[in-house]
Amino acid sequence: MPLTPEQQAEIDEARATPRQTLRAVSEGMERHLYVAHPVLDHGLLRVIDYMGDDSAIVQAARVSYGRGTKAVSNDEGLIRYLMRHWHSTPFEMCEVKFHVKLPVFVARQWIRHRTANVNEYSARYSILDREFYIPAPEQLAAQSTVNNQGRGAVLSGEEAQRVLDILREDAMRSYDHYEGMLSQEGQQGLARELARMNLPANIYTQWYWKTDLHNLFHFLRLRADAHAQYEIRVYAEAMCRIVADWVPLAYAAFEDYRLGGVSLSGKAVEVLKRRLAGETVTQETSGMSKGEWREFEGVWG
Amino acid sequence: MPLTPEQQAEIDEARATPRQTLRAVSEGMERHLYVAHPVLDHGLLRVIDYMGDDSAIVQAARVSYGRGTKAVSNDEGLIRYLMRHWHSTPFEMCEVKFHVKLPVFVARQWIRHRTANVNEYSARYSILDREFYIPAPEQLAAQSTVNNQGRGAVLSGEEAQRVLDILREDAMRSYDHYEGMLSQEGQQGLARELARMNLPANIYTQWYWKTDLHNLFHFLRLRADAHAQYEIRVYAEAMCRIVADWVPLAYAAFEDYRLGGVSLSGKAVEVLKRRLAGETVTQETSGMSKGEWREFEGVWG
Amino acid sequence: MPLTPEQQAEIDEARATPRQTLRAVSEGMERHLYVAHPVLDHGLLRVIDYMGDDSAIVQAARVSYGRGTKAVSNDEGLIRYLMRHWHSTPFEMCEVKFHVKLPVFVARQWIRHRTANVNEYSARYSILDREFYIPAPEQLAAQSTVNNQGRGAVLSGEEAQRVLDILREDAMRSYDHYEGMLSQEGQQGLARELARMNLPANIYTQWYWKTDLHNLFHFLRLRADAHAQYEIRVYAEAMCRIVADWVPLAYAAFEDYRLGGVSLSGKAVEVLKRRLAGETVTQETSGMSKGEWREFEGVWG
Amino acid sequence: MPLTPEQQAEIDEARATPRQTLRAVSEGMERHLYVAHPVLDHGLLRVIDYMGDDSAIVQAARVSYGRGTKAVSNDEGLIRYLMRHWHSTPFEMCEVKFHVKLPVFVARQWIRHRTANVNEYSARYSILDREFYIPAPEQLAAQSTVNNQGRGAVLSGEEAQRVLDILREDAMRSYDHYEGMLSQEGQQGLARELARMNLPANIYTQWYWKTDLHNLFHFLRLRADAHAQYEIRVYAEAMCRIVADWVPLAYAAFEDYRLGGVSLSGKAVEVLKRRLAGETVTQETSGMSKGEWREFEGVWG
Known part of the structure; x- marks a missing residue:
């Protein structure tokens, strides 16, 4: 994605003029602001704005749980607890806004995530540029x-x-x-x-896309997954790197419990327990269908 | 949209076998069930399922307002009252599911309405047909x-x-x-x-699209409007005809208060009051910008 | 919840007059329509309307996956596949509307599930009855x-x-x-x-509550869980019994993959693999915190 | 709402330590950050964080409309145009997070606005304070x-x-x-x-409440309205004053087109046109019901 000199100048200018704020500031995220991360042959991903950081998650949780939360020794433990127990609302207290340039067929998949705010370039109103994704x-x-x-x-x-x-x-x-x-x-x-x-x-479009951290994690879990189509996965992976800098504790918990986690059915739990007890279980004795068993063996051997 | 004999047979079969239900039934809507309404050159619109009717709206409102609602003389008056005062939740108690075949550029506009459930044909999974919209x-x-x-x-x-x-x-x-x-x-x-x-x-895709009546009205207000692009407007207009048969009282109220209604700014209210008092108001003395004044004159002369 | 003779007469009347419809009908659900299931001392749960059945889920999935889905041998296998792979949109194609009478402190917890339509009795407009929950x-x-x-x-x-x-x-x-x-x-x-x-x-309120099957399953996973407060769990459990009659295949999949399922973190996966390989793992060597380890042992011993 | 010395010290500390950011900064909003605005006898409203300002709305609109938007002379004109034509997505690009202390019966009404993120103090987890609203x-x-x-x-x-x-x-x-x-x-x-x-x-609870500017305007239109219950209206009015400082152009447009605006039905448009043409219209000749006519006369005399 070769930025025009004009675009680069705009980014440089935005980055050159820090201002004072009383809000929560994530140093890791400030480094990404406005910087155009190239994705695919002509795509890009830029952070335009953000709200909150790891401590904003903790702060929101403490409002919910009141004095009781003081018992939890530290922010990391609390954030991991929230993620483990699917307490999603504190993560919703962080928000991020991206500028994304992406092929239309990727945009069509992306937009299915409904809990987000979007302003897309309108080809009804304006003329699209001559830029196409070629693998x-x-x-x-x-x-x-x-x-x-x-x-x-x-x-x-x-x-x-x-x-x-x-x-x-x-x-x-x-x-x-x-x-x-x-x-x-x-x-x-x-x-x-x-x-x-x-x-x-495969023509490129662009949009501003804004969502909260909980819904972003949901998006990333599906789209940074190995089964996601490559052309959307590269955007998700670029986002993962940014989010890891923005909210390092929340991202680490997400990585452990979601990206690297595994969901077991009740049947799969039983099979694992039988295996742990020394039993040899086959598909026939597992109660699972062939498809399920193949997926189960993919993880557990 | 020439249905294949196979598709027509499927529709005929579905329509041939009524079953008994204890649910609310809208006779007007039963006539539309599964029938393929042609839209554009190869598109279609079919009702696949629905929940509720005019009386379901009234019933939900009476839960909210309790005994107090008995004062309202009849269903029509209550439905008009709800629409006039933006009481949207009773309209949310009706639901409808459509099968739509539509060009991709129309689908891209349509999907921006987020409060709906969608299952779209996946060109990742299957092969699209050779059908294109040609105006x-x-x-x-x-x-x-x-x-x-x-x-x-x-x-x-x-x-x-x-x-x-x-x-x-x-x-x-x-x-x-x-x-x-x-x-x-x-x-x-x-x-x-x-x-x-x-x-x-302009290739055709298809989807199941399900939404509640309140959100459908919102969709129709924007997409059946004269400023909407023709290619989505014809779908909205076909829906309007169906909804008028499904919930005639609610649709009539929608037509009067939304489709045929006008929103006035505070400034426009003042100008109209001055005009009613006999004053001649010009753009210069209206407090409106040229654009607003042009739109205002478009309605009021 | 002693129904008044008047209320019972209303229910009897609604149940006495079946009508013809061309829509999908769930025989299991028809038996529940309007019937007041008592919950707690004065509460109730009634199905007021529903849309779709197991085959509606399958039908929606087949729209998405096109001809490709024909390979899957049967409805049960497809529904289990969808549930296992978190393909939620086909489940959104079913909808249900309940009438619920419940204590206000339960309603306050319940309403946090935002993806639903609600008409609550308004104590601003009408006078509440003298009915309180006493454990x-x-x-x-x-x-x-x-x-x-x-x-x-x-x-x-x-x-x-x-x-x-x-x-x-x-x-x-x-x-x-x-x-x-x-x-x-x-x-x-x-x-x-x-x-x-x-x-x-603890005073009772009542509402109409309408949601789709995917979001209902999400509600049930959290509220039919052993950690949910008893007073909301009994409503969730009553719903589970109803849903099992409405969409038996989807409910069975939900029971296996969600209610009876277990989420493992990446760390937990590693520990289980080490255990399966014969290693003895302790909290100290697990990489988990004490809290996590306690929860892990709660499931795996 | 007498802040404890401890709480005031916390606020003072948060306000004492500005940090540098590259994000959009609204000077008007910085003045409100963390400051506890008293509402009712023990309630409060505090801005905890915000994202965006008037120029963020304009920036998002320019992404959508591309080069075409350059024609619009200035930010104010564009923002008024967006508001007038119900182009809501650019307003969704601003976000705000409040800390609110409010009576439970107000919270019950407030929570019906579903498009928001909430972390409420949990009386399941912690003990509520002895604070009640007495009118x-x-x-x-x-x-x-x-x-x-x-x-x-x-x-x-x-x-x-x-x-x-x-x-x-x-x-x-x-x-x-x-x-x-x-x-x-x-x-x-x-x-x-x-x-x-x-x-x-009437006991007080508290929560963090986060929403985007479009949905906040929707909330304010309903809750700052003269027909809203006084006890929620005072919160809405306090928010209006804050929003006017945060995004002065957007707020002015909201005030003109929404708060001060009037919705006319098709029938009402006809009546006004007949009046402007010199005709005397009565309820009988208006086509409106008595209730509608009363409301119409309330505005137009």
Whole structure:
């Protein structure tokens, strides 16, 4: 994502003029403010604003639990306790606002997370730029043969080249036509709200996206997961790095209990207990379906 | 939207087998159940399920207001009272589920209404059909010269033909390439989650969309409005006709207070009062900006 | 909860007049419609309406996954798959509306679940009935000495009697005063919106509460849990029995994966793996805090 | 609301140590941070944190409308345009977090606004303080004879005294009994989650409440309205004064278009047009019900 000199100047200016505030300040987050983290070939992720830090979570929890919370020795222990017991409201007391530039097909998946505030660039109102996502060669994967919504081996040789050529040429042609239909030279020019329909789903859009930390963690749990589509996962991973700097204690708890955690069904608990007791359990004696058993073995061997 | 014989058979079967229920039943809505209302060139709108009717709104209001509500003479008066005073919770007690087939650029606008449940066809998981929205000639409008997000005069002659040719050819070509990239004949075949990025925004998708009546009214107020883009407005208008059959009293109140209503600012109230008192008010003496005054005159002359 | 003959007559009438519908019908749920299930001493739970059944969940999932879903052999397997992989949107396609009569202190906890529609009886508008929750003797528990928000042993003897006397007498006195302040005999009579402030939190209120199945499951996971306060748990348990009749496949999956399931942190996964490999792990070598270890041992011994 | 010296010291300390930030800063809001604004007899309202200012609204709108927005001459005009046309998402880009101490019956009304984050003091976990709302004599109003949910004339003389005595004595007695049941001297002591049920609805609770500016405006429109109950309206009015300092342009637009605005039904628009044309319209010829006409005349004479 090559920033224009103009954009870089804007960022530099915003970063050059600190002001005084009485609010909670996260030093780790201040370092990220406005900085454009590149994602994919033309995408970006920038923190525009934030509210709260680890201590804001603790403070909110102490309002809820009153004097009783004083017993908990320290902030880290309390934050881990809240995460472990699914006490989500104190995490909702932190808020973050990102500027994201992302391909439309990623935006379509992203927007399904409803508990967030969004201002997207309107192609009804304005004209989109000529920027399209073209996968890097190592991301050009075949359809998975075992997972309906997954990727298999990386394409190679002529097939890979053919795909890249198609994606590039179709993108350029459709954009040429978009511009041609919009043009008012020697013709009326099609309405923007109509012309945009010719643009493919790998064109970049951008938006401001604001959410609270609890809902951000939910987003990250699903989208930073190994099963998420690569093109959204890279945004989630970039966010993870930022959040780790913003609220280090909360992020560490999230990593342990959610990202690195495992959900067991009642049946799976029983199987593990039998195993711990020395019994050999097979799919047939587990009470699980073949699919469940395969997933169970994926974790527990 | 030509239904396949198979789809029509499915609808016929669902409609052929009434069952007994103790729930509230809206006769007007039963007539719509499963029936595919065509919208645009390949789109559709179908009611899949509903909960409640006009009397469910009244019943919920009577829970809230207790014995006091008995004073209100009839259901219509109570429903109009609730609508007039923005008492939205009784309307939330009705729910409706639609099956919608719609172009992706319409879906992108639609999904911004967050208080709804959605199951969309996944192009990550399955393969989209070769169906694209191509505007009818009378909808091929130029960019408005006065409104950044509006349409002007209809295109004609060669320009119109050129636009239609582009939209059709680009759609067909991109779909050919989509199929070509997916194909596993003589090659691995690109992952579906990647191949879809080549498809333009006028391809059709479909979803189940479920919401409550209050939020549906909010959607309809914005999307059945004359300023809404034509391609989403036709869905909203088709819904309006269905809702009028489902909850006739609530819809009539909605039509009077929302669709046909006008919001006045404090300044506009003052101007109207001065006019009623016989004074001639101009933009200069109104306290309004030029834009506001133009909109004000649009309603009041 | 002794229904008045009038109320019972209303329920009998509603249940006596089945009507025809083309919608999905759950036979198990039809049996519950309008029937008042007693909860606590004066509370109740009634199903007022519902939308969808197990097959509606499957149908919505098939819209999302398209032809791909046909591979899954049956509805039960698909529903279990959806639950296991946190695919929540198909469950949102079912909706239910309850009439609940409950003590105010329970209502205050309940309302924290925000994704629901509510119409509560308004004590600003109408006059509350003289009905208060008085715990049964076996529910009169002491403060837990180990858990700040839990109960310990049941009170007995004189202390129990003293508590019951206080609760009953204070309730009656405050209600007498409420009526006295409202009375317009020989005085103006205090506004209802003010008089209600004298009523204690064990007075009963009532509401219509409507939510979708996904959010209902979330509610039940937290409120049917052994750590939930008894007075809300009995409502959740009554709901569990109803939901098991409404959507038996979804409920069975919920029971296995959520109610009976266990969430493991990354650390806990490591400890279990070490144990399975024959190692003896102690709190000191587990990397867990004492609190976590105690909870871990509570499940795994 | 007499702050304890301890609380005042905490506030003073928080206000004494400004830090540097690169975020948007609202000077008007910085002056309010942490300051306890007294509301009612023991309540308070404090700003704990905020995100964004007027320019953040403008910035978000410019992301949406792209280059097109540059045409709008200034921030004030753009913000008024957004408010006038119900473009709510840019206002959602500002966020605020309050600490509120309020009577329980006010909290019960307040919590019905669902789009907010809340951490309330837990009487299940901790012990509530002996603080109750007792209305000032001039707020001791009789039930309205024309409005089921309104107040009439102020009570006077003996009746007023009787009400105040009841409220004070019942509050003190119920709190004495609360303490008595909790006490562990010479007895086990009732669980906190049970003992709290004896406390009346005028006891004070407290919470952190966080919401975005769009939803805050919605709250204020309903709760700063003349028809709102006095005891919640005073909180809304205190918020209005704070918001006016935080985002002066947005607040001015809100005041003109919402607080001071009027919604007209289609019928009312017709009547006004007929009046402007010189016609005399009566309720009979207006097409409105008596109730509507009364409300219409209340505004337009």
